[in-house]
Amino acid sequence: MKIPENQQYHDTNQLLTSLRTEIPDIQTFKGKWSVLKTKLNNLQTQITDLSSFPNFTTNSLCSELLFSITQTLTDTLSLAKSCKDPNFTYGKLRTQSDIDSIVAKLDQHVKDSDLLIKSGVLLETGVGDNLSKREAVRVEARNLITRLQIGNFESKNGAMDSLLNLLQEDDKNVLIAVAQGAVAVLVRLLDSSCLEIKEKAVFAISRVSMVDSSKHVLIAEGILLLNHLLRVLESGSTHSSQAVAVGVLRNLALFHEIKINFIEENAVPVLITVLSSGTNLAQENSIGCLCNLVSKDEHMKILVCKEGVIECLKNYWDGATSSRSLEVAVGLLLNLASCRPIAEVIVSKGFIPRVVALLSCEVSGVRVAAVRAVYELTFSTKQRKEVGEAGCVPTLVKMLDVKAAEEKDAAAKALSSIMQYAGNRRIFRKEDRGMIATVQLLDPSVLNLEKKYPILVLLSIAQSKKCRRQMVAAGAGAYLHKLVEMDIEGAKKLLESLGRNKLWGVFARA
Incomplete structure (x- = not known):
């Protein structure tokens, strides 16, 4: 040779x-x-x-x-x-x-x-003029990933910088790097004794987690990845890397198959600590992570509440510098409140005035989440009376007229709950647009809206002859006939209630 x-x-x-x-x-x-x-x-x-x-x-x-x-x-x-x-005297x-x-x-x-x-x-023959862009990226990614595993600190650190630049350029670059085995190498680097490389690895993994089609590779790393990210949160790393690390956890918490790992790694207390004392972005990501974890999981809701999340959430809420930063907080509150025992605790902590105050928020996402929270928190007469006295009914009626179907639906649902209190029904009947706007929601051509909620609102006042006349005049009969044919819950009952007025001629003319 x-x-x-x-x-x-x-x-x-x-x-x-x-x-x-x-x-x-x-x-x-x-x-x-x-x-x-x-x-x-x-x-x-x-x-x-x-x-x-x-x-x-x-x-x-x-x-x-x-x-x-x-x-x-x-x-x-x-x-x-x-x-x-032979004269060697070294120790x-x-x-x-x-x-x-x-x-x-x-x-x-x-x-x-x-x-x-x-x-x-x-x-590899090197990156030449005859290589496609994709192939050139593949060659570069493979070289950088190999460099991350060989050589001294300076070499690895330089390779990490280059890899970060490559990942930031394009989502396709992320997929190529992932295919070359980047994730497993980056996860190992989270355990590096060098803080600088460890923090850059967190940023690189965060970039990967933002590309949906590559998240399965992060999930495959399971407990090892979670363990390293949690250690980053506990280690006193820079504020920016902690915020990014909990952001990765927030993305991972969306996947049901990895939720059990959060419990096994005792992640909830760590997330609560970040919520209590982290930077604004770290707190926001922590809340988002907890929100994803408790979604449709009653056991997890109880677990995070036992760790003190409600009091921490209250402190974050009161210290928020803008309404927009509360969107994720209201989302977590909404998820927790869907569990009745937890909703009772939330109410006892004074959250109803805080939620009602957000109904007039200029940020649509915050406003809609707050309306949905009103529905979850008004589980008894006492709470329904409280939101009514806080001026909630006129605000919800106005929402029935907005363009966004999501907001209309949320407002109708909230009204269906609070209208069970007589005082709120009286306020609703005084609103000029209340009846007409609610009847218009019955129109089958109005899509992406559950019809049972406006039906419940109208049923709550259907004992009044005057209200029945107003419903008929607004065209409720024609809509209800169609909804009965569609077998919509409550439609037949409301139609029969209106029929007691013997105003079917109006129906025909409609």
Whole structure:
């Protein structure tokens, strides 16, 4: 086999030859030197395999690896010569420690060499003009991912910066990097002793988590990924990396199959701590994560409440600097309030005035979430009376006339609950647009809206002859006939109630 024209390769072989000559004559710590000799033989095999690749002499990763190996072998040869000296007086414990350190370095060199061979980067021809953009990205990604696993801090840190830039350019780049095994490497780097690399790994994983079609790879890392991210939150890393780490957890919490891992890793207390004392973004992401965790999970709702989430949520709410920042908080409150025992606790903590205050919020998402929370929290006469006295009814009536179907639906649903209190029914009847707007929601052509809620609103006042006349005049009969045919809940009952007015001629004219 032709020897590559590479000085580092030549120097490495020379050092290996010298060590094979020196080691047999060493009498001090013969057992340890025997182990070290085996490691050198393994390393020699790996270097020979590396040299068989055509671009061995030009690949920068090979050059860096050989340079590091040469340094280790030089130190090894110096120690071997010292141990041969009969007048050697160096401390035994220190010598044993030095030999063990060299054995560990040789092990790492063997692993790095093996990784370099298996990575496939030595088979690449380089990024040339004839490569497509996709192929060029693939080649670059594979090289960077390999660099993240080989070499010193400076090399790995530089590779991480380049990988972050690559991921930020395009979602397609993320998918390519993921296909090259980026996620498993990044997860391992979360356990790095270097804080800078660890934090950059968090940012890289966050970028991956934003691309839906690559999230399954993060889920596959399961407990290991969760464990490392939680340790980032607890470790006192920079505020930015903590916020990003909990943001990744927020995305992962959307997936049912990984929720059990959050419990196993005791994640909830950590998230509550971030909610209590993190930066604004970290708090927001923590709330979002908890919101995703408790969604449709009664056991998880009870668990987070036992950890004190309601009081922490209240403190966050009162300290919010803008209405927009409350959207995620109202979302969590809404999810928790769907569990009746928890809703009772929420009410006892004084949340109803806070929720009602958001009904006039300029941010649509916050406003809709607040309306839905009103429905969940008005489970008894006392609460229905409280929201009515707070001026809730006129505000909800106005929402029935907005363009967004989601807001109309939420308002009708909230009204169907609070109208069970007589005082709120009286307020509703005084609203000029209340009756007409509610009847218009019965129109089958108005889509994305549950008809049972406006029906319940109208049924709550159907005992009044005047109200029945107003419903008929607004065209309720024609709509209800269609809804009865569609078998909509409550439609037949309301139609029969209107029929007591014996105004069917109006129906026909409609």
